[in-house]
Amino acid sequence: AQSVTQPDARVTVSEGASLQLRCKYSYSGTPYLFWYVQYPRQGLQLLLKYYSGDPVVQGVNGFEAEFSKSNSSFHLRKASVHWSDSAVYFCVLSANSGGSNYKLTFGKGTLLTVTP
Amino acid sequence: NAGVIQTPRHKVTGKGQEATLWCEPISGHSAVFWYRQTIVQGLEFLTYFRNQAPIDDSGMPKERFSAQMPNQSHSTLKIQSTQPQDSAVYLCASSSAGGALEQYFGPGTRLTVL
Numbered sequence: 001a002q003s004v005t006q007p008d009a010r011v012t013v014s015e016g017a018s019l020q021l022r023c024k025y026s027y028s029g030t031p032y033l034f035w036y037v038q039y040p041r042q043g044l045q046l047l048l049k050y051y052s053g054d055p056v057v058q059g060v061n062g063f064e065a066e067f068s069k070s071n072s073s074f075h076l077r078k079a080s081v082h083w084s085d086s087a088v089y090f091c092v093l094s095a096n097s098g099g100s101n102y103k104l105t106f107g108k109g110t111l112l113t114v115t116p
Numbered sequence: 117n118a119g120v121i122q123t124p125r126h127k128v129t130g131k132g133q134e135a136t137l138w139c140e141p142i143s144g145h146s147a148v149f150w151y152r153q154t155i156v157q158g159l160e161f162l163t164y165f166r167n168q169a170p171i172d173d174s175g176m177p178k179e180r181f182s183a184q185m186p187n188q189s190h191s192t193l194k195i196q197s198t199q200p201q202d203s204a205v206y207l208c209a210s211s212s213a214g215g216a217l218e219q220y221f222g223p224g225t226r227l228t229v230l
Contacts, residue, residue, distance in 0.1 A: 032217055043120070043207060043221035051217070090159070094217050102147065102211070103172070104219065106159040 002027040002095045006107035014115050015083050021076040021110050023091030032094040033074045035065055038109070039087045047089075050074065061085070086114045118142075120222035122208050128228045129198045137193040137225045141210030148191045149219055150183055153205040162206075165191060198229045 005024045013019055025031055032051050036044040048059025055067040065076045074091060091107040121140040129135050141148050150162040152175075161175040165185040176183065180198075185191040195202055205226050209219040 034218070036221075041223070043122075043223045044209075046218055046220070049218060102149070102164060102217070102219075103161055104149075104151075104159075108158050 002031075002093055002105050004091050004093050004105050004107035006089075006091050006110050008110050009108065010111045010113070012113045012115060013081055016080050019076075019078045019081045019085075019112070021089050021091075021112065023074045023076065023107060025072050025074060025091070025093050027072075027093060027095055029095060031074075033065075033067060034092040034094070034104075035059065035063070035074075035076050036090045036092055037087045038090065044090065047076070081112075081114050083114045083116065086112055088112070120208055120210050120220055122206075122222035122225050124225060125223060126226045126228070128230065130230055131199060132197050135195045135198050135202075135227055135229075137195075137206050137208075137227070139191045139193070139208030139222060140189055141191070141208070142212075142220055143189075145210035145212050145220075146188070147211045147219075148185060149209040149211075150191070150193050151207040151209065153207055153224070154203075159207070162193070195227075198227075200229045203227055203229045 003026045034049045035047040038044050047063050048057050050057045050067045058064050063078050067074050088109045088111050090109045093105045123138045146167050148165045153159045163173040163176050163183045164171045168185045180196045183193045205224040207224045209221045211219045
């Protein structure tokens with residue numbers, strides 16, 4: 001069975017500071033990994049995805065993530081956060097199931113608060 | 117592109133009543149997914165349709181929950197005899213054909229069972 005762990009339930013950073021949100025996964029096969037963001041009273045929006053190749057992937061709004069097979073990690077980073085980045089961030093794994101990579105496994109989410 | 121549309125956005129039912137939630141996937145998307153989000157359990161997969169056919173309902177509670185996709189433009193999730201523990205945000209997502217893995221989510225329906 002697969003799982004995703006986001007060890008930090010809450011992260012607070014000052015506006016303009018750099019950010020790293022941690023994600024560890026457990027899966028015996030080839031992981032397909034995503035970061036989604038959820039703003040209050042909204043659905044989940046895709047930030048970025050990793051399927052293969054370059055372990056550093058770029059996403060929207062200046063976010064990037066780095067895949068590490070040796071560490072089973074997929075951490076999210078941003079060089080300079082803005083107050084509008086305050087939201088809940090989910091690390092998500094897509095695992096092979098019946099030959100189709102459709103079933104998503106979600107981490108518990110990290111609530112990011114950006115302070116002025 | 118209007119994105120995934122879910123109606124209603126909020127629904128309040130009394131214990132024992134029926135609730136029907138609607139989802140309109142992105143036009144041209146052939147896969148539809150339902151998830152349930154609660155504070156305690158987080159996001160849980162419920163069921164999946166591809167080309168309107170039910171493919172996987174392994175996350176659906178065995179009793180009282182059912183989902184259908186009568187045509188390519190909408191899917192419904194029905195909960196009979198709702199219970200307080202059914203209170204949650206129900207999210208619908210869709211993805212395109214051809215093995216694309218990204219799922220695009222609607223805003224969700226917040227169900228409150230009194």
